[in-house]
Amino acid sequence: MDTEVERLFRESLMDALAARLSHGNSTLSRADLTKFTLGDSTWRLIDESKGIWNPKSLAATLSIVSSPAGPYADKELAPGVWRYDYRAGSGAGDNTKLRRARELELPVILLRKLEPNVFVPVFPVSVIDDDPVERFFTIALSDLELLRDPAHPTSTERRYAERVVRQRLHQPVFRGIVLRAYAQRCAVCDLKHPELLDAAHIDGDSEAAGDAVVTNGLSLCKIHHCAYDANLMGITPDYGVRINKALLLEVDGPMLRHGLQEMHGHPIGIPKRVQDRPDRDRLARRFAQFSASS
Ligand SMILES: [Zn+2]
Incomplete structure (x- = not known):
């Protein structure tokens, strides 16, 4: 897929995801994410077992799972900015396509795990940095890319970022856990x-x-x-x-x-x-x- 075609594909996929989540649910199940309908085709939006989904037909990673209690630390570096550790093994493999997402500036979907097989999709997020020495990527809510350096916000930027995170992440997660309970x-x-x-x-x-x-x-x-x-x-x-x-x-x-x-x-x-x-x-x-x- 040509990069611009892939960018448009991702945008329409995320529009469909937003429409799906606009009817009161902030969560999707693994089954929903495994067979997601876009027009007259279905797409898988989550890997079968891994926390990173690299479809063969796409140049870059489509989604990553963040589970607050998982083995891969997703430490918040600043509001709306997370450290996403490389997958185990070489720096290549699964990590290559996440690196491509950064190089091609393609948006990615972050799936915040609420409980086994239930996720709050957060999107678009961007890969804004790659540290091959410490072996982690820096992921940020795409809205925060406007900031000079999202990982090191000024106090004004931090207040803005906190507001964005509340709206984009905390509220949907809170809604998800409460309505499910x-x-x-x-x-x-x-x-x-x-x-x-x-x-x-x-x-x-x-x-x-x-x-x-x-x-x-x-x-x-x-x-x-x-x-x-x-x-x-x-x-x-x-x-x-x-x-x-x-x-x-x-x-x-x-x-x-x-x-x-x-x-x-x-x-x-x-x-x-x-x-x-x-x-x-x-x-x-x-x-x-x-x-x-x-
Ligand atoms: Zn009532």
Whole structure:
């Protein structure tokens, strides 16, 4: 494939991937990635067993897997910039095509592994450096290529980069883990449409990445998310729904009556796995805010 043809192919593939992820899901399974439909053909977007996928028909690597707990360190060098270690063995082999991605400036897909066989695709990313002595590539979110030196940002650039990373990586990962934990349902009303669900933060919309953990999340439909954020609805530390007192006395249509007032006193649906359940201390802190404003 000619380089410009390959560039266009990658762009249309990433457009299709973005469209696929625009309906409420931020994750794809290994099966989805193994048979990804583009027009009337299907493409494999992940290697069968390795963390790097080098299709024969393409000049450069198409995707790399980053698993925070994997054997290949993907240490964050700066916001949105990662070290991606060479595959074991010689500097050639699988690494050659990732080097080609840098030389030809072709965009790559980063597959952030959430759990076995579930990934959050992050794209496009670029290979911005190659260190054959220390044996690692430097990978960056392509949006950050505009920076002078993404691996060493100035303080202003760092704030910009952090914002980009939050939007491009942390939010989709948080959404992925929370919606999966709640089996894609609203914890309050049980609505099952991912396109109408959000991953809500219990402890504010914290900017700290450490707070984008499943125990600080609740899967809520749009209306219950807004009601929770506005303290019109609270969740007690023992997982009960409370509705603002004034709102309970209002008279209005079915959304108020069924969607909010009737939820008062109901238990929320919680994740099956104990370790995924909302943190009671965080709920208590947040519920105190609700009580104070109710
Ligand atoms: Zn709901």
